[in-house]
Amino acid sequence: MQKRLRSKTSGILTAADYKKAGFRVVYSLILLVLFVAVLTALIPILWLFLSSFKEASELTAMPYHLFPKVFDFHKLAEVWEMLNFWKYFLNTIIVVVGAVICSVVFNGLLAYVFAIVKPKGYKVMFALVMASYMIPALLSIVPLYREIINFGMINSYVPLWFMFGANAYYVIMFKNYFESLPKALFEAAEMDKCGKLRTFFRIIVPMSRPIIGVVAIFTMTAAWSDFLLPYLVLNDDSMMTVMVKIYNLQATMGTVQGFGPDKLLMLLTISIIPQIFIFTIFQKQITGSAAAGAVKE
Amino acid sequence: MKKANALPEDRSSLSYKAKRLFKRNWSGWLLMLPGLLLFLFFVWAPLAENVLLSFSETKGFEAVGFNNFENYVRVFQDPMFTKALLNTFKYIFWSIIIGFLLPIALGLLLSEAVHFKSFFRLGIYFPSIVSGMAVVIMWSYLFDPNPGAVLNQLLTALGLPVSTFLSDPDLTIPLIVVTMTWRGAGGTVLVYLSALQNIDNSQYEAARMDGAGALARIWHVTLPHIRQTIRMLFILQIISVFQVFYEPLVMTSGGPDGASVSLLLLSYQYAFQSFDAGASAATGVILAVIIIALTIVYLRLSTPKKNTVSRKWRKYAKKTAQ
Numbered sequence: 001m002q003k004r005l006r007s008k009t010s011g012i013l014t015a016a017d018y019k020k021a022g023f024r025v026v027y028s029l030i031l032l033v034l035f036v037a038v039l040t041a042l043i044p045i046l047w048l049f050l051s052s053f054k055e056a057s058e059l060t061a062m063p064y065h066l067f068p069k070v071f072d073f074h075k076l077a078e079v080w081e082m083l084n085f086w087k088y089f090l091n092t093i094i095v096v097v098g099a100v101i102c103s104v105v106f107n108g109l110l111a112y113v114f115a116i117v118k119p120k121g122y123k124v125m126f127a128l129v130m131a132s133y134m135i136p137a138l139l140s141i142v143p144l145y146r147e148i149i150n151f152g153m154i155n156s157y158v159p160l161w162f163m164f165g166a167n168a169y170y171v172i173m174f175k176n177y178f179e180s181l182p183k184a185l186f187e188a189a190e191m192d193k194c195g196k197l198r199t200f201f202r203i204i205v206p207m208s209r210p211i212i213g214v215v216a217i218f219t220m221t222a223a224w225s226d227f228l229l230p231y232l233v234l235n236d237d238s239m240m241t242v243m244v245k246i247y248n249l250q251a252t253m254g255t256v257q258g259f260g261p262d263k264l265l266m267l268l269t270i271s272i273i274p275q276i277f278i279f280t281i282f283q284k285q286i287t288g289s290a291a292a293g294a295v296k297e
Numbered sequence: 298m299k300k301a302n303a304l305p306e307d308r309s310s311l312s313y314k315a316k317r318l319f320k321r322n323w324s325g326w327l328l329m330l331p332g333l334l335l336f337l338f339f340v341w342a343p344l345a346e347n348v349l350l351s352f353s354e355t356k357g358f359e360a361v362g363f364n365n366f367e368n369y370v371r372v373f374q375d376p377m378f379t380k381a382l383l384n385t386f387k388y389i390f391w392s393i394i395i396g397f398l399l400p401i402a403l404g405l406l407l408s409e410a411v412h413f414k415s416f417f418r419l420g421i422y423f424p425s426i427v428s429g430m431a432v433v434i435m436w437s438y439l440f441d442p443n444p445g446a447v448l449n450q451l452l453t454a455l456g457l458p459v460s461t462f463l464s465d466p467d468l469t470i471p472l473i474v475v476t477m478t479w480r481g482a483g484g485t486v487l488v489y490l491s492a493l494q495n496i497d498n499s500q501y502e503a504a505r506m507d508g509a510g511a512l513a514r515i516w517h518v519t520l521p522h523i524r525q526t527i528r529m530l531f532i533l534q535i536i537s538v539f540q541v542f543y544e545p546l547v548m549t550s551g552g553p554d555g556a557s558v559s560l561l562l563l564s565y566q567y568a569f570q571s572f573d574a575g576a577s578a579a580t581g582v583i584l585a586v587i588i589i590a591l592t593i594v595y596l597r598l599s600t601p602k603k604n605t606v607s608r609k610w611r612k613y614a615k616k617t618a619q
Contacts, residue, residue: 004411004412005411009498010498010501011408011409011498012405012408012501012518013511016505017511026511027409030406030409031410031413033403034407034410034417034421037417037421038420038421040479041420041424042420042423044435044439044479045424047439047447051438051447059438059441059445060443060445060446062450063450064450064451102335106332106335109328109329109331109332110332112328113325113328113332117324117325117328118325119321119322119323119324119325120318120322121322122325122329125329128336129336130592130596131589131592132336132340132344133592133596134589134591134595135340135344135585135588135589136542136561136588137339138542138561138565139344139347139561139588140343140344140347140581140585141564141568141577141581142347142358142568142574142577142578143342143343143344143346143578144339144343145358146346146359147338147343162338162339163335163339165335166332166335166336166339166340171332195324196324196328197324197328221426221428224428225428225429225431227430227543228542228543243430246431246434247434247547250434265435265438268431271428271431272427275426276426279423279426287418287422287487
């Protein structure tokens, strides 16, 4: 412990400060507070995992036991089969894949024009995109819902896919990245009379893998968690996504035979697992870009 | 023959200019078109229609005639709207108390940690990856008012009286803010962390040379450097308060008796529970105006001003030198 402190040369406190015992106590306190913070972040999820293996009566049993009496993984399979959950999982995957494609292609193209092509008058469009940066989609939900009805897209995944193609936040992330690419590349492409669209797919896309990855991951998590529009659009039970199904089960708790709060918690656990999976694979990209996206304009 | 007949094009003519303008720009606009159409369909048209709807008499979701400010008047006379508006201030108050300083402090501590750094970073960020709906349902079970539920048994064990949690009108908003903070703080911490890591170490060195203690270093070097980030995230947080929706929808349906209803939830309830599209649109427009105004402030702040930090620092250095 001491060794690594002695080599700390940057930041507010450095090795010079840590020569004093007082600062070493401060440092232990820093670590302690951070441990408590991590515990606060993780314990509710741990509670969820443990509780989802409990019987309904165990949830409020006195005295309280943190661990379930038995870890019965049959319960997972039972809940899964009872609700035929494959269906909802598959639906969600369809929504997520379409959303990722739309998100990358449409926001990417728009950002490419904003950052590089810059035709006359693009600034007006950019300002309009920026103005809607923070407007939540559900703020004008009635007109949007009506549009979707008029286009005959109720019980269709099409609006859920394309909605992710109009996201100001992703446009800005793409734009910032494209602007950092070396200018000489596009000029060379222009000399070769390479079309704009071809420049995009042949030059920009291969050079932009990191940012495409980041936007794809963000879209993946957002589409997986998306709720309100899917809830309004997907009325047919066989079309529903995991989140819509879980909300419906939650709202109608007690009306489905044999479905109690313990089983709902199990479903929540199931719904979180893919996200944990994605997070562990892409943790670097996710934590790295979570910071970058919010600050730069 | 043909060549002789062709007139040399007049380069200053209007039609030539228009042609050139078109030739240079059409492909760019063509590429923008799909994206712009999507923005039109999903964002701009609904917003504009919402404005129209807010000035219309509505039947179901259709406008049947112009009715001036009647929707707005009706909304302002609705006690539920007054409650939602007041609640917004309560949400802002609690989110500042609970959720504003915490990420700054954690970011500072995290930037100083040498041990377990990536463990801390991942652990603190972890709740942000769980979907909002799952988080909200999970916390509504944690806040189960049953005396045998986990938190109440914990309170009992600590010798405190049991709580009804979300059903208690004084607690419902703070607890919703706790839920929001639990999920959102990790992302904010990372933003602060990256701002802190961008501070030039030579400034700390210089401060140390001048004999500045740890607190003086934080006050005179660290804080001025992240002041811009703090300001921006402050505005961002206030904007996010105006977007509160899922938490009251799932955890309380806006209750007890409107104690946690937010403007966005109210707009949704007007539309899909009382089928009053006019009132819903009016509420939506009021919200949109507030959010756009705040967004403009945010964007102003996020265009960096140059040298403010170093000027501050130079001033401080001069003062200590004397």
